[in-house]
Amino acid sequence: METPVVGVLGGGQLGRMLAEAGHRLGIKVVVLDPLGEASPAGQVTHGAIQGSFNDAEKIQELARQVGVLTVEIEHVNCDALDAVVAAGTPVQPSPHSIRLIQDKFAQKQHFAAHNLPLGAYREVASAEDVAAAGQSFGYPLMLKSKRMAYDGKGNAVVANEEGIGAAMEALKSTDLYVEQWVPFVKELAVMVVRGATGEVTAYPVVETRQQDSICHTVLAPAASTQDVQQRATNIACKTVAALEGAGVFGVELFELEDGRVLLNEVAPRPHNSGHYTIEACEVDQFEAHLRAIVGLPVEGTRLAVGASLMLNILGTGQAADAQALMQTAMSTPGARLHWYGKAGDRPGRKLGHITLVADDISDLRERLVQLSPNTAQEVLYGAGSRVGIIMGSDSDLPTMQAAARVLDDLNIAYDLTIVSAHRTPDRMVRYAETAVDRGLKVIIAGAGGAAHLPGMVAAMTPLPVIGVPIKTSTLSGVDSLHSIVQMPRGVPVATVAIGNAMNAGLLAARILGATNPAIQQRLEQFREDSKAEVLDKAARLEEVGYEQYLATTATREVK
């Protein structure tokens, strides 16, 4: 394949992973970095130039060696990039977009002009301006430098009017603006690929968590509703469409409590929130970036695994901390390690990252507990029920408990609650319509008499619904059975025997096991155990004869 050599301004971990993607594609990557060959990227690629990515002469030296120039950091000399373009070497994305993004205030103005949803913000030139903004936006307030703000640098939280002076002092800049505090429930991010002709393709929506303003974990996909994910994807695509040039862009967003999504900011390059794509997506962000900037097609931004979590290895000042985490990662199923080869491990420094993949969020939680119990508690607490068990009344619980018990035995996570079709119809609608978004894979519904719950839930979700007919005093549950099983064409309910909630639990396990070998194996063990139990009884019956057997053993109905 005839592909140009790619030059990258910056030789950090993003440049390193770009070079690694280049190796796979047969695309040579040359970097410009103050550390040259000793930089994270320089260590893994031939051809590193030592120098600042702000040095116009060094940038020109790099440009002469390559077919196309790109960046792994946005704080570069854009005038020099303009000169490179003028001299005939393409720069992707466009220096115009990089310049725009360097100035966070200009970025906001640009996106506001493109009707993208933003939190309120305002330029400020003095403490009086900040106080006026505080009056109108309320406190706390974010005071920000327009330039060189990243990883918590260049930002200061103003708690109240008295704090304005100290915040302005801390930022040591007069080029400031303020942002209204956004009461987000989640921070989301979407990597978007922009092709040579401006077409955009989005990666999945992920949820990011910061620790001391530095990215700590990224969960993919985000545990948000389909609606929120669609909204986030649309905003991210529209945002990147409003920029110029080819490559991947990292779009950071806020999810609000009412489901609205606001644009936060954009990075014109691969981004920490996209590292998970190396293991979790069909084509990773680094390969997508290279393909986009050299004009090759990009296909495969979907997830190739069920769920994924990226964990940054942040320096603590104690080398042993990172080493212990890496050792644990190497013994954790589904974990893969990326080490950046940086010298020193000062606190907060990104030394490497670990990506964990799993079949679904439940598996992911189990694996994360092994890798980092604190992170599991923080990021995935309460996530991961695969089965929802509902019943019309607490009088059904003595029957329905058997479903929960068998799922407990098979180590399958579930939620259990009361939802009545006739007494809480709104609750039932909400339960059914949000089931997919909440990550449920199967619903078990028990009901008696004119038993409408299983069928109504099935009418409002694409998930398989298992119906348990509860035994009734008047018609022994034949009323419940017929109400549940005789569904019209188009809306199936998987019906089990009257009162047999244990079988409903087992059926849910079989459904999950169809695509989950670990669960299928536990079911095989269950079948072996059941067989052994019957054979034991047969042996005893043959040994002692029927009279003594009946006299000494409490038989139980298994129907």
Place this chain on the structure above:
Amino acid sequence: METPVVGVLGGGQLGRMLAEAGHRLGIKVVVLDPLGEASPAGQVTHGAIQGSFNDAEKIQELARQVGVLTVEIEHVNCDALDAVVAAGTPVQPSPHSIRLIQDKFAQKQHFAAHNLPLGAYREVASAEDVAAAGQSFGYPLMLKSKRMAYDGKGNAVVANEEGIGAAMEALKSTDLYVEQWVPFVKELAVMVVRGATGEVTAYPVVETRQQDSICHTVLAPAASTQDVQQRATNIACKTVAALEGAGVFGVELFELEDGRVLLNEVAPRPHNSGHYTIEACEVDQFEAHLRAIVGLPVEGTRLAVGASLMLNILGTGQAADAQALMQTAMSTPGARLHWYGKAGDRPGRKLGHITLVADDISDLRERLVQLSPNTAQEVLYGAGSRVGIIMGSDSDLPTMQAAARVLDDLNIAYDLTIVSAHRTPDRMVRYAETAVDRGLKVIIAGAGGAAHLPGMVAAMTPLPVIGVPIKTSTLSGVDSLHSIVQMPRGVPVATVAIGNAMNAGLLAARILGATNPAIQQRLEQFREDSKAEVLDKAARLEEVGYEQYLATTATREVK
């Protein structure tokens, strides 16, 4: 992490992918290759020594730069490796194992002594010896050089006694042996990791296909029964346990028609049949090899995706052929490209490879059709039914066809046949017990009267079984319903309404859709369409009134 520099004899594509794994782990890799920095591996790593991997002096030069030495090709100077070990630098795997594997006859003798199952073989010194072997083994017969035999080189097929002279001529060697022709149904391979203390861990069993004796495709997992896979895994582990030293080993095996598995041969290094692990497994073979030889733990040899196919890009002499394939790969969902950076593309040369991943074999087939229709036809023909539809009698077909039709509409692959519990009990047992191995995820079984088929099948498989009660003339199907639904505790059958096979098909789709977003999306569309149909009818009824509606419209029962 304190890890030694790793030296590799050989700088081809295996060395290149070892270096790439090293980059992720922060392990430096130095290679020795006649092409030096221009070799596939030399292009992507710092520190390539130009020289032959048979040159004792160059090997010593490499050994002085590294903490541990390994190989990416077995045809190396083992005396020089012994000297390296004697001088204090460890070599992994042990030179003793490499020397053993260099001589295919000695390898067979060694494994035979360890009671591993092998095809018949015999040393031959003359044409008379070959003729005698032909008498005892039959023809065709494989005549092989003991050394330097790989990718079809050093092998000759002897069709009959008259062909012996020409075959011996062709091999130009006097160091020969013969192997009985093994009538295999599949060629299997297993990558096995051997840790520093001799413990072995296997990757999944894969199926390999050769084109002109060169590996062409690798399918993971192999489409063999669980029994065969278990047998292959056990043999592979025992084989590698019988060797010495740390690292990954590629074990090639034959599957025979009766389900027996024979050991073919072993490579003491990463292997072409393990390239799929980069995208498809939690930790790939190259990273596993590095970890094993430097003494780090290895965890994660499982598949992280449902199914995978690796396709070698072989030179044809026409550069345009490889380019066309690579362009198609970049537009194929789930495909990832690896280019080796070799100069020239002479026929049969391994220029790169493409790995395709998918949720399951059905998805894989769809994607492979896009990438390479011929390969799809050859490798995955007939594979991939997700649903099995069975019925007790052809008189059930008018009812059961509705299940097939809805699966057709939703583009879900299925098998459909007749299995009678009472008239073909053996066939029913075989059907149920092999269902998982055949790749089925759900079974739909229709039966009437004393309807035993669904329950008996459910008793012999861990898969979810959906029962369709067929309407009967005597009891209107209530007999079928109660026979199917009233299963004992421990063996669930998901029962749908009497005669409602369409709902059985939809329920199967919901079960698959629970973990397959594409199918779930098609189900959502189905629900939208059903809704629109009812709303259209409502609008028409409101418009024309009930009398005209009944006079002009054929209503149909949907129960």
